[in-house]
Amino acid sequence: MTTWYAQAIGAHLSETDRWNSIPSGTGEFLDIDAGGLGINDIICANGKTSLIIDRDVTCARISNGFEGTGIVNGNFFVQEDHTLNCDIKTGSATCLILSSSEIPFTVTINGTIYGATSGSSVYAVHQGIRASVVINGNIIGTTSMPSFSSHSVYINNPIGTAIITGNIIGGSGSSCTGVYVYATGATTIYGNITGGQMSAGVWIAATGPCTIRNGTISGGTMATAYGINLNTGAACYCQNTNFITTAAPFAHGAVLNTDGCNSSNFVGIGNSVFGFRLAPTEVLKGVNHAGLVGTLAAASPFRRLNRLV
Structure with a gap:
């Protein structure tokens, strides 16, 4: 196993004099086109930014986290069709950015994706402009x-799509979800979704269609650590899913993020135990629903009779 450390800002993975087995650059250089990258090797940002993944990759992981004596952070970009057969490990800065100013493209990642070890607004994978x-x-x-x-x-x-097949677990920090969907393109998720210690497994704030299939959706260990958190104006179609709650207050399989939403924003929910939490204004006054007390006034008993007059 060899860790290959970036030696320059903006280095391309295909460049033969930009990735070295020693962080300082005094070791062996990587020639990926000559088969120099092993299946157990690590590609490390070594604190360098704007690194370009311009080849398909099969290795242990791409990382901007702590790797040996290398420098933490830096970032990688993918700007064209590529397949990454590896894990993604994140330090305290965004690791892998998928974005292009030119043509639409698709990146396939076959591996486990690990969230940040610290920092705010840090993403392991950021799908951006023109990327699927x-x-x-x-x-x-x-x-x-x-x-x-x-x-x-x-x-x-804004243009591309996202398809995720795998299990998703929310994070420990505040608003640190496994997957945050803020997109106009279509997003489809196959697999189990579990809330983390403090954050939802999946937070949907998208205007584009979002579909979740073939999984169990469950809450985490603390209040608000929902399996799915649905934002105002967003919608989610659930197919062949099982929603369950946990012992933690409000840590349900799915929840509506604001009172402005209602249960119709979740379509196709079945087999749910407190699969979603209604707003207090949607529950009869005085009725306890998932820890909330309803405020909706009951209909007048004379309402039906008045229609006959």
């Missing part, structure tokens, strides 16, 4: 409590 992404692997939320809004996968695709 296919992820075959589990997605693990952040493990660091100080992190805020650091999502393991941030779907922000």
